[in-house]
Amino acid sequence: MRRSLAITMTGIAFTFGVFVGLLIQLPVITLPTNDPRDGVSFHIEELKAGHLIDGQNELNNVLDTSNTQDDKGKIVDQFQPAGHRKQLSISNPLSSLRPSRHGVVFARNNGTSDYIEPNTLQTGRIINHYQDQKQSKGSLHQDGLTKDTQAKITNADLNVVSPENIVSEIFWTKNVEDMCPSGFNNGDHTSWKDKVNSVKIVKMGEGCGRMQNRMLTFRDASKACARYRLNTDQMQGEIYSYYLSKLLKIANVPPSSLKLLDSKSDQWLSVRPEIANAQWPDDRVIIVTKWIDNLKPSFIPPEFRGEDKNLYPSSELGKKSKDSLCDLLQWSDLIIFDYLTGNLDRVVNNMFNKQWNDQMMNSPAHNLERSTSGALIFLDNESGLFHGYRLLEKYSSYHKSLLNSLCVFRKSTASEIERLHLSGSIGDELHKLFTDNEQFHRYIPKIPRKNIQVLQQRVDDIYNQIQRCRTKFS
Incomplete structure (x- = not known):
C-alpha cells in the first residue's frame, strides 16, 4: 500500500514539475555571441525564412551594421559609428523576437544602400536632435518642428528636403547638382x-x-x-565617344x-x-x-532593373539618400550617352544576358566604375558610334527601353540635345572639336556620313523623349 502511494505521489510530482517547467520556459530564438560591439540584430534564420518584408523599411530597431561589397561582390559587414546608426522599424512578425548581439547583414538593392543621414528621416526631416522642439513655443508642424526650425534645417543642414527641391519640372535642380561629384572639368x-x-x-x-x-x-x-588597336574603328569609337561626352558636357569619361x-x-x-x-x-x-585609382564596381539602380523601369519626377525621390540621388543624376547622363553611341558593353550587356541569368541586373554594370568621390566613370567606349551601330538592329530595343524609362534630365545635357537637334550639326561640331584638340587627328579617319546620320537621328530620338516628358509632367 505504501509502495503504491509512493509511486503515485512521485508521478504527480513529476507531472507537476513538467507543467511548471513548460509555463516558465521562454523560447530561445537568438544566437549568443561574444562580439563586444554595440548593436541590435535578429536571428539570421528568421531572416532567411522570409519573415522580414523589406528589411530596411520594416525594422524599428537601431542596427549597428550596414552592408558593403568587396571586390568579389560578396556582401560583408561594415559597422558604423554610434552616431551613424540607421533608424528602422519593426513589423508584427518580429515583435516577439528578443534582441541579440549576433550580427546580421541585410542585402542591399545595388551594393550601396539608400543611406539615411544621421538623425534624419528619408523624407529629409531631422527628428532626433530637434525632438525637444515639440515643447517649444510657436506653431508646430506634424513632425513637431517649429516653422523657424524647419526652415533653418531646410536651408542649412540638408540642401534637399522635398521633391520640389530635387526636380524642377523634368530637370534635376541646382541643389542636387551642387551636392554631387562634378566629374572631370x-x-x-x-x-x-x-x-x-x-x-x-x-x-x-x-x-x-x-x-x-x-x-x-x-x-x-x-x-x-x-x-593600342589594329582595328581602326575601335580607336575611332573610343576617341570620338570621348569628344562626344565633352560636346554634351557629360563629365564622366576620363x-x-x-x-x-x-x-x-x-x-x-x-x-x-x-x-x-x-x-x-x-x-x-x-x-x-x-588612370583613376581605387575604383569600385557600380550597380544598376533599382529604377532601371525591372520590366517596369522608370525614373520619373515623383515624391519617391524625396525618400532617396544623397548618394542615391547623385547616382540617378549621373545615370540620366549615362543612358543618354550610351543611347547616342550605341554602346553595347555597359548596361545592354546586363540586359541581354538576363535571358540566361535572371540575376544579371543585380550584378555590377560592365565598364562602369565608381571613384572614391562617388563619381561614376564611363570606361571603355570603343564600341561606340561604329561597332555598336552595326548591331543596332539586334540590340536597339534595349537602348530604346532605357531611354523610354527616363524622364528626369540634367538641364545642361538636355539643352545641348535640344541645340544639336535644332541645328542638325552634331557631325560637324564633333569633328571640329576633335581636330581642334588633337594634333594627331589625321591618323584617325573621320566618322563616315552614314554613322553621322545615325548619330543625328539618335539625338532627335532623345529630343523627342524630352518633349514627351515635358508634356506628361510639366
Whole structure:
C-alpha cells in the first residue's frame, strides 16, 4: 500500500514539475555571441525564412551594421559609428523576437544602400536632435518642428528636403547638382594633354584590360592606360565617344588623348624594351587615358532593373539618400550617352544576358566604375558610334527601353540635345572639336556620313523623349 502511494505521489510530482517547467520556459530564438560591439540584430534564420518584408523599411530597431561589397561582390559587414546608426522599424512578425548581439547583414538593392543621414528621416526631416522642439513655443508642424526650425534645417543642414527641391519640372535642380561629384572639368582635360605630350614615361607593363593594352607610369608617378588597336574603328569609337561626352558636357569619361608612338624619343627612351616586347611599331597612334585609382564596381539602380523601369519626377525621390540621388543624376547622363553611341558593353550587356541569368541586373554594370568621390566613370567606349551601330538592329530595343524609362534630365545635357537637334550639326561640331584638340587627328579617319546620320537621328530620338516628358509632367 505504501509502495503504491509512493509511486503515485512521485508521478504527480513529476507531472507537476513538467507543467511548471513548460509555463516558465521562454523560447530561445537568438544566437549568443561574444562580439563586444554595440548593436541590435535578429536571428539570421528568421531572416532567411522570409519573415522580414523589406528589411530596411520594416525594422524599428537601431542596427549597428550596414552592408558593403568587396571586390568579389560578396556582401560583408561594415559597422558604423554610434552616431551613424540607421533608424528602422519593426513589423508584427518580429515583435516577439528578443534582441541579440549576433550580427546580421541585410542585402542591399545595388551594393550601396539608400543611406539615411544621421538623425534624419528619408523624407529629409531631422527628428532626433530637434525632438525637444515639440515643447517649444510657436506653431508646430506634424513632425513637431517649429516653422523657424524647419526652415533653418531646410536651408542649412540638408540642401534637399522635398521633391520640389530635387526636380524642377523634368530637370534635376541646382541643389542636387551642387551636392554631387562634378566629374572631370576642362582643367583636367588640359593638364592631361600637357602631361601626355611632355612628361617622361618611366615604366610600361600589363594591367589595362586587353592583351595589347599597356599601363604607363609617368615620371611624376601618375599612370595611364595606353590603348593600342589594329582595328581602326575601335580607336575611332573610343576617341570620338570621348569628344562626344565633352560636346554634351557629360563629365564622366576620363581624359583621353592621341599619342604618336616614337620609341626613339626621349619621352619613351626608358621603356624601349617594353615597347619591343609589346610589338608596338613606331609611328602608330595610341590613345592614352588617365588612370583613376581605387575604383569600385557600380550597380544598376533599382529604377532601371525591372520590366517596369522608370525614373520619373515623383515624391519617391524625396525618400532617396544623397548618394542615391547623385547616382540617378549621373545615370540620366549615362543612358543618354550610351543611347547616342550605341554602346553595347555597359548596361545592354546586363540586359541581354538576363535571358540566361535572371540575376544579371543585380550584378555590377560592365565598364562602369565608381571613384572614391562617388563619381561614376564611363570606361571603355570603343564600341561606340561604329561597332555598336552595326548591331543596332539586334540590340536597339534595349537602348530604346532605357531611354523610354527616363524622364528626369540634367538641364545642361538636355539643352545641348535640344541645340544639336535644332541645328542638325552634331557631325560637324564633333569633328571640329576633335581636330581642334588633337594634333594627331589625321591618323584617325573621320566618322563616315552614314554613322553621322545615325548619330543625328539618335539625338532627335532623345529630343523627342524630352518633349514627351515635358508634356506628361510639366
